[in-house]
Amino acid sequence: MNISHRAETIQASPIRKLMPYADEAKKRGIKIYHLNIGQPDIETPKQILNAYHNFTDKVVAYGPSQGLLTYRESLQKYYKKNKIDLSLSDIIVTTAGSEAIIFAMLVTCNVGDEIIVPEPFYTNYNGFATIAGVNLIPLTTYAETGFALPEDEKITALISAKTKAIMMCNPGNPTGTVYPRKDIQRITEIAKKNNLYVISDEVYREFVYDGVTHTSIMHIEGMEDHAIMVDSISKRYSACGSRIGAIVCKNKKLMSAVLKFAQARLCPPTIDQIAATASLEVPQSYFEETISEYKKRRDIVFDELAKIDDVVCIKPEGAFYIIAKLPITDAEKFAVWMLEEFQVNNETVMFAPAEGFYATPGLGKNEIRLAYILNENDLRKAMLIFREGLKKYKSLKQ
Amino acid sequence: MNISHRAETIQASPIRKLMPYADEAKKRGIKIYHLNIGQPDIETPKQILNAYHNFTDKVVAYGPSQGLLTYRESLQKYYKKNKIDLSLSDIIVTTAGSEAIIFAMLVTCNVGDEIIVPEPFYTNYNGFATIAGVNLIPLTTYAETGFALPEDEKITALISAKTKAIMMCNPGNPTGTVYPRKDIQRITEIAKKNNLYVISDEVYREFVYDGVTHTSIMHIEGMEDHAIMVDSISKRYSACGSRIGAIVCKNKKLMSAVLKFAQARLCPPTIDQIAATASLEVPQSYFEETISEYKKRRDIVFDELAKIDDVVCIKPEGAFYIIAKLPITDAEKFAVWMLEEFQVNNETVMFAPAEGFYATPGLGKNEIRLAYILNENDLRKAMLIFREGLKKYKSLKQ
Numbered sequence: 072m073n074i075s076h077r078a079e080t081i082q083a084s085p086i087r088k089l090m091p092y093a094d095e096a097k098k099r100g101i102k103i104y105h106l107n108i109g110q111p112d113i114e115t116p117k118q119i120l121n122a123y124h125n126f127t128d129k130v131v132a133y134g135p136s137q138g139l140l141t142y143r144e145s146l147q148k149y150y151k152k153n154k155i156d157l158s159l160s161d162i163i164v165t166t167a168g169s170e171a172i173i174f175a176m177l178v179t180c181n182v183g184d185e186i187i188v189p190e191p192f193y194t195n196y197n198g199f200a201t202i203a204g205v206n207l208i209p210l211t212t213y214a215e216t217g218f219a220l221p222e223d224e225k226i227t228a229l230i231s232a233k234t235k236a237i238m239m240c241n242p243g244n245p246t247g248t249v250y251p252r253k254d255i256q257r258i259t260e261i262a263k264k265n266n267l268y269v270i271s272d273e274v275y276r277e278f279v280y281d282g283v284t285h286t287s288i289m290h291i292e293g294m295e296d297h298a299i300m301v302d303s304i305s306k307r308y309s310a311c312g313s314r315i316g317a318i319v320c321k322n323k324k325l326m327s328a329v330l331k332f333a334q335a336r337l338c339p340p341t342i343d344q345i346a347a348t349a350s351l352e353v354p355q356s357y358f359e360e361t362i363s364e365y366k367k368r369r370d371i372v373f374d375e376l377a378k379i380d381d382v383v384c385i386k387p388e389g390a391f392y393i394i395a396k397l398p399i400t401d402a403e404k405f406a407v408w409m410l411e412e413f414q415v416n417n418e419t420v421m422f423a424p425a426e427g428f429y430a431t432p433g434l435g436k437n438e439i440r441l442a443y444i445l446n447e448n449d450l451r452k453a454m455l456i457f458r459e460g461l462k463k464y465k466s467l468k469q
Numbered sequence: 470m471n472i473s474h475r476a477e478t479i480q481a482s483p484i485r486k487l488m489p490y491a492d493e494a495k496k497r498g499i500k501i502y503h504l505n506i507g508q509p510d511i512e513t514p515k516q517i518l519n520a521y522h523n524f525t526d527k528v529v530a531y532g533p534s535q536g537l538l539t540y541r542e543s544l545q546k547y548y549k550k551n552k553i554d555l556s557l558s559d560i561i562v563t564t565a566g567s568e569a570i571i572f573a574m575l576v577t578c579n580v581g582d583e584i585i586v587p588e589p590f591y592t593n594y595n596g597f598a599t600i601a602g603v604n605l606i607p608l609t610t611y612a613e614t615g616f617a618l619p620e621d622e623k624i625t626a627l628i629s630a631k632t633k634a635i636m637m638c639n640p641g642n643p644t645g646t647v648y649p650r651k652d653i654q655r656i657t658e659i660a661k662k663n664n665l666y667v668i669s670d671e672v673y674r675e676f677v678y679d680g681v682t683h684t685s686i687m688h689i690e691g692m693e694d695h696a697i698m699v700d701s702i703s704k705r706y707s708a709c710g711s712r713i714g715a716i717v718c719k720n721k722k723l724m725s726a727v728l729k730f731a732q733a734r735l736c737p738p739t740i741d742q743i744a745a746t747a748s749l750e751v752p753q754s755y756f757e758e759t760i761s762e763y764k765k766r767r768d769i770v771f772d773e774l775a776k777i778d779d780v781v782c783i784k785p786e787g788a789f790y791i792i793a794k795l796p797i798t799d800a801e802k803f804a805v806w807m808l809e810e811f812q813v814n815n816e817t818v819m820f821a822p823a824e825g826f827y828a829t830p831g832l833g834k835n836e837i838r839l840a841y842i843l844n845e846n847d848l849r850k851a852m853l854i855f856r857e858g859l860k861k862y863k864s865l866k867q
Contacts (some may be wrong), residue, residue, distance in 0.1 A: 072664065072694045076577040078726035087534060087732050116528045123521050123740055129512045131710040131744075136485060160781045166564050169734040178476040182580050182602055196735020204573075204580055205604055235473075264472065284530075312529040312739025314564070334485050336567040337598020340738045342521055346695070348530075360733035427499075443724025 085427025088401075093421055101414055104445060104453035107421045109244065109391065111368075111444040113309040113364065116357055122349040126342050134341045135332040138164025138317070142344045146317060150265065153276070155289040163318050163329050166339045168274050168303035169195065171318040174269045175236075175299050176203035178328045179396035185233045186270070189220060191394060191428035191435055193244045193272070208234070209430035214438065218246035218384035220254045226261055236268035236299075237261070242275040242285065245394050245428050245440040247387020249279050252286040255409040257296075259291045266438075269340045274303040275314075277358055280366045282303075283388045295321040301440040304347050309361075313343040365391050368443040368450055375454035379461060382411045385442075394425055394440050398465065401428065402439045405464055413460045420457045479599045483592050483825025490808040491819055493740045495636075499812055502843060502851035505819040506640065507789065509842040511707040511762065514755055519745035524740050532739045534731040536715070538760075541743045542716060543749040551674070553687040559719050561727050566701035566714040567593065567670050568814045573600035573634075573668045573697050573716060576726045580595045580756045584668070587618060589792060589826035590834055591642045591670070606632070607828035612794045612836065615783035616644035618691025624659055634666035634697075635659070639860040640683065643792050643826050643838040645785020647677050650684040657696075667692065672701040672714075673788035675756055679766045681786045693719040702745050704789075707759075711741040737801045748838040763789050766848055773852035777859060791839050792823055796863065800824065800837045803862055811858045 086108055093103055137143070143162045150157050163173040178185065182204035188196060190209035200207045208229050212218040220226070226237075237258055244247045249259075262269045271288035279285050288298045303316035316339075320326050372388050372393055381398035401404050403424035413419055425438035443450060472765055473579045474527055484506055491501055535541070548555050563569040578584065580602035586594060588607035598605045606627050610616040618624070624635075642648045660667045669686035677683050686696045695698055701714035714737075771784050780795035797803050801822035811817055823836035841848060 072665065072720060072723070074576050074723050074726050075579045075582070078723070078729075079580060081726070082730045082732070084534075084731050084732035108531070112528065115529045119529070120524070120527075122506050123524050126518070126521050129518075130510065131513045131517070131708040133508050133709045153664040166737070166738075173734075175632070178472050179473060181473045184473070195735070197735045198730065202575060202600070202730065202733065206674065268470065310529040311531045312736070314736070314738040322470060324648075325470070325472050327477075328472050330481065331476075331479045331481050332600065334482035335479070335593045335600065336571075337565070337593070338710070338712070340564075341739055343738055343741065354548060 077201050079280070080202045082194070082427065084198070085194050086423045089406055089410065089421065092407055095129045096410045097103060100417060102418045103127060103353070103410070104418065104420045104449055104456065105441070106441045106445070106453060107423045109442045110307065110311055111306065111309045111391070113361055116350065116353040118309055119308055119310055119346045120350045122346040123342060126345060131341055134338045134344060136338050137330055138162070138339060139341070139344045139348065142348045143296050145348045152399055152456045153287065155287055157319065158324070160326060161319055161321050163326065163333055164339050164344060165316040165318055165333070167280045167299050167305060167314040168316040169228060170198065171301040171303070171316045172196065172199045172270070172272065174318050174329050174332050176200065176205050178325055179268045179270070180205045182237045183233065184235045185231060186236045186238050187226065187229050187234060188238045189427055190430050191218070191245055193240055193302065194427045196238070198431070202429045207430055211293060211315040211434065214383045214394060217396070218243065218248040220257070222244065222316060223257060223261060225371060227265070228264050232268060234265070236270050236272040238272070240272040242274065242279060242389025244390055244396065245392045245425065247390045247392050247394070249283050249389040255288065255291060258295050259288070262297050263293070268297055269298055270299045270301065272301040274301065274306050277307050278362060278365055278391060279389040280362065280369065281388055286391070289319065289459055290292070297327070300338060304350060308350050308353065313346060314340060315347040329344060365443065367447060369393065371447065371450050372441055372443045379458060391443050393443065394438055395441065397461065399437055402437055409460050409465055413463060415459055418452070418456055420453045420460065454465060473598050479594045479773055480493050480592070483656060484821045487804055487808065487819065490805055493806045494817065498815060500816045500820045501808070502816065502847055502854065504839045504841070504843070504851060507704065507823045507840045508703065508709055509707045509789070511759055513708045514706055514748065514751040516747045516750040517706055517708055517744045518745040521740060523741060528546060529739055532736040534736055535588045535728055536560070537739070537742045537746065538735060540746045547750060551685065553685055555717065558721070558724060559717055561716050561724065561731055562737050562742060563714040563716055565712040566670065566699050566702060567597065568699070569699040569714045570597045570668070570670065571600055571694050571715040572727050572730050572755060573699060574598065574603050575730055576723055577666045577668070578603045580634045581631065582633045584634045585624065585627050585632060586636045587616070587821055588828050589643055590617070592825045594636070595828070604762065609829060609832065610644070612781045612783065612792060615790070616641065616646040618648060618655070621655060621659060622624060625663070627665045628663050628665070632663070632665060634668050636668040636670070637778065638670040640677060640787025642673065642788055643790045643823065645788045645790050645792070647681050647683060647787040653684045653686065653689060657686070657692050658681050660695050661691070666695050666697055668697045668699065670699040672699065672704050676746060676760060676763055676789060677787040678767065679721070679786055683787070686716065691700065697723070702748060706722055706751065711744060712738060713745040731739050732771050744822065763841065765845060767791065769845065769848050770839055770852060773856060791841065792836055793839065794836045795859065797835055800835055804837070806862060807858050811861060813854045813857055816850065816854055818851045
């Protein structure tokens with residue numbers, strides 16, 4: 072029996088595809104520091120956990136397709152604190168950010184249409200594009216310039232008759248880059264001039280460091296018809312397993328189409344939405360502590376990388392990832408070698424080869440993404456093992 | 470700004486699109502008996518509810534893309550009780566049955582491919598087909614013959630070079646029909662002869678009445694490469710809001726492709742899977758009580774419908790739906806009228822017009838689907854109001 076062409080060709084997750092090597096290593100008794108996946112070890116706020124414990128309904132019932140009213144109201148308040156004024160009808164709750172992106176692609180693009188996206192980009196955008204039958208057109212950015220957006224001409228050169236949107240992740244996964252307001256403004260001008268949507272994935276909104284301010288696509292005036300924001304509680308409240316996201320847009324026609332797609336899958340998980348609603352009670356101090364914790368971790372990872380000769384990486388200002396260009400030829404081989412052959416006192420480190428974050432063939436082959444989601448002690452140990460491993464690997468015939 | 474063609478044309482849910490009329494009626498103080506949606510009032514078993522209350526992890530973390538191992542093991546045991554022997558790799562957990570069907574479509578079909586499906590069919594198949602870019606080819610079945618599958622020639626006549634699968638819902642939503650083993654066997658013979666997959670949606674497996682036996686697609690020998698089963702805990706344990714389903718298939722190549730789609734969206738909700746795992750502790754008596762409760766309700770609805778002149782409907786043997794052909798011309802208008810203009814002591818009834826369950830234009834226009842998901846008292850009241858309403862409506866100029 073044949074399977075479909077898209078099933079044959081969909082990209083395997085570069086974040087998860089090395090898992091079998093990790094499983095093998097664990098069977099051999101090796102402890103692995105996971106810097107490969109964006110699963111924070113920060114505790115989920117107790118207000119959210121308590122909401123699960125305190126669910127008193129007798130039936131776990133369907134909710135509305137657009138999400139529970141109480142949760143949408145709490146999101147409205149959260150956005151207001153972030154200087155984003157929304158009506159309730161501008162918010163549809165989704166099954167995590169993943170579904171929000173799939174919906175955004177389905178309503179803006181027909182099969183074969185194109186979305187421009189700065190690369191390296193969150194690798195799962197590829198999977199969503201396969202599901203929606205959309206072609207992602209990469210706009211290459213570079214480690215040497217901190218993955219800043221290129222000048223307008225580089226962007227407009229990619230626009231074709233099939234282009235329907237520009238999609239960006241801000242703060243960036245995997246880059247950690249926070250786009251300055253003037254760059255967001257440039258993107259919106261290009262979008263308006265060319266009748267494009269801007270799909271802005273802002274799930275790392277809260278995590279910006281060094282006094283940098285995050286600019287949301289919803290902060291830009293005159294973008295009511297063009298701006299689509301993707302959001303999620305996964306990273307914000309360290310609740311990745313709750314699978315609660317949102318798609319936010321002021322374009323009424325677009326949102327009524329999103330609602331029809333949402334109705335097909337009935338609703339996002341009910342109790343998880345109730346838990347997400349409780350996030351409104353999470354005090355501001357949670358963010359202050361979490362941000363200071365992530366900043367400390369970023370500094371550890373960056374400082375350790377900076378000690379290694381010939382590593383290219385600029386200190387990221389947001390999210391909890393860092394991309395590093397290594398003085399080797401094939402980062403995936405290095406990652407496998409670290410799992411199969413290298414250890415320090417029975418411990419090793421796992422990270423994500425960055426090639427899968429690029430759409431342009433050949434790019435990113437010598438780059439890796441590190442997620443700084445472990446506590447300070449573990450992270451320091453992991454970075455020592457990483458440095459040792461890289462030194463040893465370089466000394467081998469590659 | 471334009472939206473995509475698929476966003477313009479995706480069907481609005483016929484189950485949910487009358488909700489605004491219901492909301493208006495509620496604002497006027499009218500109580501509505503909801504027979505329009507498959508949300509049972511049966512209590513979710515306490516073992517499942519307790520699992521939410523007893524979640525003790527400090528972080529709501531991602532699970533594996535294929536689902537939590539503990540939950541897949543519990544599903545394996547559940548299927549074994551149902552005479553279905555599976556390896557763990559034959560089971561991938563999904564975000565409800567909805568996602569399982571979308572995955573099944575994505576891996577079997579390219580854009581523009583066709584799936585044959587007996588109509589009337591679960592209306593959301595249309596939405597999933599729009600998402601996957603698949604064309605559903607209806608195989609018409611009739612109220613007069615209890616929506617039985619037509620003879621082989623009628624089925625094979627629909628097969629084209631683009632046909633990749635036959636999809637069925639057994640026990641059927643919206644028909645309540647339970648296909649006898651010989652009919653399932655016929656379908657599998659046709660599938661094998663024509664290199665087609667059979668996608669079998671069996672979420673109502675447990676709910677069969679009058680001593681009828683349910684035949685799963687997984688019970689048929691020699692279908693290892695062809696059979697794809699879709700499942701969900703939504704109806705089985707009255708846990709629609711948990712959004713936990715599964716796709717089950719012994720075809721390794723197909724399942725490794727499903728896993729890649731699953732990796733793109735990371736994982737199904739974590740705590741809901743833990744709750745679903747607890748379903749293994751639900752005693753058999755829960756099913757006995759639930760089945761006897763649904764049977765009683767079916768009899769109430771069927772007996773009340775049988776009292777009305779010129780209503781066509783055959784007593785269904787499974788699920789908790791009944792389709793009735795009414796002596797009126799437009800069931801949607803009647804449904805709206807019931808919400809807008811009719812009431813008995815400030816109460817009225819909502820049901821789903823059946824036209825949206827058909828793909829062939831014009832069919833089902835005078836049919837409705839009733840979900841018998843209310844307790845006996847409410848259901849008796851609802852059916853009295855329904856009969857009164859229909860009598861009054863028929864007496865009006867239509």
